[in-house]
């Protein structure tokens with residue numbers, strides 16, 4: 046038995062041990078049927094016999110701009126699979142295009158995870174290349190890989206090029222919100238706004254700010270599922286197709302070595318991923334996904350872990366919305382390997398990754414070329430990326446991103462202005478007679494996992510137009526929604542339990558005093574217990590959805606602090622192999 050560089054045993058499995066052998070290798074009538082049907086597509090026996098079958102789970106679609114290059118990349122992945130002596134099989138999965146899918150892609154992350162799991166389980170595949178990148182596709186595919194526990198490598202879509210307007214770089218999301226506010230305040234013209242629209246998304250690839258996509262691919266790489274440095278390569282860079290081919294090759298070796306997702310995702314790897322997430326100033330959405338992924342690996346994991354790590358790890362990546370630059374700049378400055386090398390004293394370097402080496406070995410030669418963009422530990426962009434807040438408004442926790450908020454709200458008491466749902470808010474927020482001051486605390490409810498449904502990205506509540514015109518650019522806002530990773534502001538998100546199931550957020554009334562203390566990590570409504578009990582008794586839930594996917598969703602979705610998985614998909618039981626009759 047050979048050893049790899051880490052001293053880990055590198056077994057080579059026999060062909061007869063592979064899953065696909067049951068479909069293609071045995072001598073019976075069923076296998077005859079499978080083989081003759083492959084031949085129907087023009088394959089020769091030598092194309093598959095004795096080879097691992099690699100399923101390429103491709104989340105391409107005609108309406109996903111972030112994955113527009115995935116048709117081509119899938120061919121480049123196949124090239125690597127053929128070269129390494131594997132048999133590629135492309136299996137399309139739901140694309141979850143963040144800008145277009147309504148009401149929110151988060152309603153469908155678990156659907157992708159479930160679809161991918163069943164695609165893998167029902168087909169003759171031995172190993173996987175997971176092609177994703179647009180927000181929910183990364184966790185959705187990795188959740189499936191963890192549940193099936195077949196050897197898997199993740200092929201990230203890569204960030205799109207920097208946006209451009211009048212020679213100034215534009216960032217996905219962040220600059221749309223920024224210039225929309227400027228347009229509403231009357232400081233840019235309609236024509237200038239159109240120019241922003243024409244320049245903000247210049248190539249295929251995922252959002253190039255530190256949104257959910259860049260956060261999740263950095264997390265997936267640090268967990269060990271992406272080839273070293275792969276997540277930082279811009280989608281339009283020629284290194285990106287080379288990465289695709291390398292992924293295909295490595296997937297074949299992973300099968301022979303039998304290196305599986307749950308060998309990679311240990312508690313140490315999850316902690317490393319959270320450290321990197323904090324150092325990137327990553328998206329709050331990632332916190333929900335990390336909890337869900339860890340639970341799929343059977344790891345006990347609590348939201349509080351984010352807070353412990355956030356206090357230890359400062360923000361090092363000077364990338365918007367917490368910082369100034371974009372992912373393309375981050376790549377030129379040394380990329381994720383550079384960031385991991387700055388963070389090395391805080392990382393568990395023994396964790397195994399998908400190339401068969403440890404994280405420590407992968408970052409040995411890594412360098413940072415621009416310390417203004419990837420800071421050293423003693424010159425951070427901000428002290429803390431995320432905070433987990435608790436109190437009588439959010440007994441199971443809520444999330445805040447202090448690095449993207451005006452510090453004046455870190456200790457704040459103000460009267461609540463409550464919106465019962467999104468439409469209620471939309472009908473009032475632009476009115477000149479809205480009774481609101483900069484000290485008010487805007488509250489949106491019925492925007493959680495059940496209430497939204499699917500916990501839409503409504504958490505960056507729009508500021509009242511009346512206050513925007515006065516120059517106000519941030520207010521304290523609270524909801525059970527999520528917020529786009531490219532958003533910013535003093536927003537408290539993921540309030541758990543959510544209002545739609547009777548969480549305390551359901552009981553707040555306009556005028557109640559709300560008190561936030563970020564340092565103490567507390568958020569409370571200053572209403573006495575007798576009054577809260579009276580309100581609780583009077584509270585009525587809305588009727589659940591009557592049919593279809595949303596009915597199933599509402600019946601099985603977990604709360605935000607538990608990762609929003611379906612209750613029946615959690616845990617790390619062994620995959621049940623299908624009967625082949």
Ligand code: FES
Nearest residue numbers: 111143179252258
């Ligand atoms: Fe796909 Fe932002 S829209 S990553």
Ligand code: MG
Nearest residue numbers: 256257529530
């Ligand atoms: Mg997003």
